[in-house]
Amino acid sequence: MDWQIIQQSLPQFAQGFRETLWLSLVGILGAMVVGLCCSLIQYFKVPVARQLVSVYVELFRNTPLLIQLFFLYYAFPVMGLKMSAVTCGIIGLIFLGGAYMAEGFTGGFDGVSKTQVDSGRALGMSNWQLARYIVFPQGFSLSVPSLAANIIFLIKETSIFSVIAIPELTNTALDLIGLYYRSNEYLFVLVIAYAIILIPLSLLLTWLEKRVRYGTFGD
Amino acid sequence: MEHSGISVLFQGRNFVRLLGGLWTSVWIAALALVFGLLLGALIGLLRTSKSKLLRAIFRIYLEFFRIVPTVVLLFLFYYILPRQVGINWPGSVMATIAFALWVSAEFSDIVRGALISVPKVQQESGLALGLSKWQLFIYVLLPQAFQLELPATINLATRVIKTTSLLMMISVMDLINVGQQIIEANNQSHPTAVFWIYGLIFLLYFIVDYPLSLWSKKVARRNQN
Numbered sequence: 091m092d093w094q095i096i097q098q099s100l101p102q103f104a105q106g107f108r109e110t111l112w113l114s115l116v117g118i119l120g121a122m123v124v125g126l127c128c129s130l131i132q133y134f135k136v137p138v139a140r141q142l143v144s145v146y147v148e149l150f151r152n153t154p155l156l157i158q159l160f161f162l163y164y165a166f167p168v169m170g171l172k173m174s175a176v177t178c179g180i181i182g183l184i185f186l187g188g189a190y191m192a193e194g195f196t197g198g199f200d201g202v203s204k205t206q207v208d209s210g211r212a213l214g215m216s217n218w219q220l221a222r223y224i225v226f227p228q229g230f231s232l233s234v235p236s237l238a239a240n241i242i243f244l245i246k247e248t249s250i251f252s253v254i255a256i257p258e259l260t261n262t263a264l265d266l267i268g269l270y271y272r273s274n275e276y277l278f279v280l281v282i283a284y285a286i287i288l289i290p291l292s293l294l295l296t297w298l299e300k301r302v303r304y305g306t307f308g309d
Numbered sequence: 310m311e312h313s314g315i316s317v318l319f320q321g322r323n324f325v326r327l328l329g330g331l332w333t334s335v336w337i338a339a340l341a342l343v344f345g346l347l348l349g350a351l352i353g354l355l356r357t358s359k360s361k362l363l364r365a366i367f368r369i370y371l372e373f374f375r376i377v378p379t380v381v382l383l384f385l386f387y388y389i390l391p392r393q394v395g396i397n398w399p400g401s402v403m404a405t406i407a408f409a410l411w412v413s414a415e416f417s418d419i420v421r422g423a424l425i426s427v428p429k430v431q432q433e434s435g436l437a438l439g440l441s442k443w444q445l446f447i448y449v450l451l452p453q454a455f456q457l458e459l460p461a462t463i464n465l466a467t468r469v470i471k472t473t474s475l476l477m478m479i480s481v482m483d484l485i486n487v488g489q490q491i492i493e494a495n496n497q498s499h500p501t502a503v504f505w506i507y508g509l510i511f512l513l514y515f516i517v518d519y520p521l522s523l524w525s526k527k528v529a530r531r532n533q534n
Contacts, residue, residue: 149515152467152514152519152522153511153514156485157485164503168501169504249379260378263384273384274388277381277389280381281376284381
């Protein structure tokens with residue numbers, strides 16, 4: 091282990107670190123929005139849209155991100171749709187994450203007791219009001235554990251972006267290894283970099299899970 | 310249809326080669342699962358032990374595999390083992406070991422969760438009947454825990470299969486690598502082949518994983534009732 095080499099590579103890793111962070115952030119937020127929309131569609135059994143959503147969720151949950159990215163990045167251009175690597179990466183992550191988040195939200199929403207929803211209906215609430223004031227506030231706290239797991243999962247999945255040459259952390263490390271053949275040093279920095287992102291985050295999420303559990307009614 | 314990319318799929322032995330690639334991927338996933346589940350069951354059992362040190366060690370083991378993305382894990386095994394330990398095995402063996410250890414970490418958490426969620430009464434009844442610790446584990450804890458952990462285990466299997474897509478990164482001749490070779494060989498004559506090949510690979514992964522995830526959902530629903 092040569093510390094000199096590690097030190098010299100730090101600026102490049104810092105660049106990759108920022109790239110990983112913002113790609114994850116955009117991907118996670120996008121995935122949350124897509125997932126929430128999908129699970130509300132399923133919850134209120136919107137005709138047609140509901141079938142489309144379930145096909146989408148199953149397709150993306152049961153295929154690897156890598157092949158989804160290859161399809162977006164290499165196969166779409168021959169069909170006339172050319173996108174930059176970063177665009178493909180973000181779209182891929184949002185769609186993959188959306189499918190996982192949809193399952194997470196659905197799990198939470200299914201946990202909201204039927205009486206709550208029926209009472210809301212009896213009070214004359216519209217579907218939108220039911221979602222906004224009853225299903226979402228109670229269901230969300232139930233879905234936090236699986237959403238948290240998905241967040242960690244999606245951040246780790248950004249490492250796959252390296253196959254379409256997005257200069258995030260893993261790609262940075264692979265590039266450096268290719269240039270200087272110092273795999274020990276660069277892989278060490280790489281693992282540490284992921285630990286810096288994921289350890290505090292997973293502690294925070296565990297704390298959040300405990301925190302929202304107090305908010306559950308009658309538990 | 311002479312220049313349509315779809316014809317590439319059925320040219321020569323292309324389709325058979327792709328299926329061969331899929332076979333490599335599935336085979337590596339299966340081996341990793343067998344070894345990983347055995348090791349994971351043992352670690353999971355140890356994680357319910359009374360020794361604080363033992364629990365801490367395996368907790369760190371689990372967290373390590375949770376934090377390091379699988380791509381990075383593969384590279385750790387592919388680059389560091391040969392150089393540091395002098396082991397020079399092919400990528401497929403390295404990948405199997407890396408996946409097996411990863412599976413063992415994830416599965417140990419599933420086993421632990423299932424073991425501690427078997428009701429205490431069950432254990433106490435077993436003890437009251439005079440079962441030994443070992444008998445208690447084999448006849449009381451294991452069968453009940455197995456039922457509880459089955460859906461999560463199947464999900465883990467689908468994840469391992471999806472993760473085999475990363476094998477191409479350490480030059481194993483898996484499904485995607487074979488696909489890339491076919492695409493490159495036909496790029497000049499059939500530019501749209503890339504669409505069909507990647508489309509087929511996407512579909513093949515789905516065909517393998519979807520039944521498993523259906524099965525997992527079914528078991529989970531049965532467990533709830």
